[in-house]
Amino acid sequence: MIPVVNDSLARGPAARSPGYRLSPTLALGLSVAAITLGMLLPPTHLPSHAALVCVLLAALSLARVPFGMVARRLAIFLGFALLFAVSVPLSQGFRGGWEIAQGILFRGVESFLSGLWLVSVVPFDRLLATLRRLGVPTILVAILAFMYRFLFVLWKELDTMRAARRARTFDQAGLIFRWRNSAQMIGMLLIRSLGRSERVYGAMCARGWDGTVRTLDE
């Protein structure tokens, strides 16, 4: 389990990191360019992919992302990517498919690292403004902004519920009990968050919300 709430990425980039001054559109473009380059390179050409990964790691260190965090998240990512990549040769009885597995692994890692770099140089709210400028419908951006705002509130609520559960069960319960317990926790979170959304909606109406999104930069 990743302690998401304490994750520095979730809190946004360090204000002093050099990439922070990049324009969000440029950062988005660079990130897309890195992924595109990874897809254009031949899947099995090790040096070129290694070079791209090194460039991305250098960019991450320039953006002052803690190395330990990158390593930890990369390890989690690699676990899943390896499992899938190996399943291609595995399904062939290990007679072929290694090239495809290699391509999947390299490109996956490159895309993952460039995504990490993007969020570590552009704060999420500025990314949302950029998406809006690029023509994403306002209602989608508004839902995204709303979701981003309440994500951390709900995580905190979930942490509280988890702490209460640990206090009661000491994590020593049987498998079936724990499944039921986890599902009930999500169900409780669902009921509470729908109630919360009603209250927030009421508060928004009281402040003149009529369904149109207005932002400060307009």
Place this chain on the structure above:
Amino acid sequence: MHVQDGFLSPEVCAATGAIAAAAVGYSVYKLRDGVSDRVVPLTGMTAAMIFAGQMVNFPIGLPVSGHLIGGVLAGMILGPWAGCLAVTMVLVVQRFLFSDGGLFTLGANILHMAVIGSIGGYAIVSIVRRFFKKPKVGAIVGSVVASWLTVVAASALFCLEFRLSHPAGAFEFRNIFALMVAIHSLIGVGEALITAAIVSFVLAQRPDLILGQTSASADTAMAGVGRVTAAGIVVALCIGAFLSPFKSTLDDGLEHVSEVQGFAELRHSAWAFFADYDKIPLFSGQWQGLSVSVAGVVGTLSVLLLALAFGRAVSPRSKVAEAGRE
């Protein structure tokens, strides 16, 4: 479940992206008719709830624990269109905030989890519910059926995309089809159990959220034709998933040729343990499709066993638990 960049070719990414954009656009269009000022807080909050709910672990005795996917749940709470938007938002935030899932494959992920999960899932639930007199039982059974079907259908669709992404004859697609579908049948069982447990808990506490006239899904119901079509597509994908190993032995001559030409020299490699399964009399001819499925299941189980052994070896929790018992 997330498709990373590198799995699919640019053409397939473009096609899936276009379909996903059309589906999301249609969802926005449908929601504009109804109560549009309510959509932002309700959908945004449900999306945040599903994201948070995905952080809750469901231990399966392995280092990787299961978690909720949530497409069917979102469809049942919000209705097909807002549910589709909510899951789309979850995927977008996962991509842009946590680098989870590819950028070019975002369309494919939206198609698999938001479109099939929420729109297809809602359609299946609402059809299954009609067969039960007690609405609560109908909702629970519907959530089980829809969760399993949508997960398997998504994996079948992924295999189709994967196949279109690589030149014919690059490797045997039947096998990866069988492996993927076998794994996702198991994942589907987990998702069905989790969704049903959540739904039955909500039904016990606040039945109006799922059944009542005040529930959000009642506002944005789906037309009968659309419902049958959406459910039909999901079911067809599932049937295709389980029939494909049988079917392709009969009509896919191209793969056979490429196999004979491309892999003939590799047959006697050291890895030929699984390679010669079709020489066993029972598994030859028309039974080959079945044998592919069996090989897939055996492969899945062996991967799971390996992961279990690995997990037991490195898990710090088991040591703590043992120390506690002493």
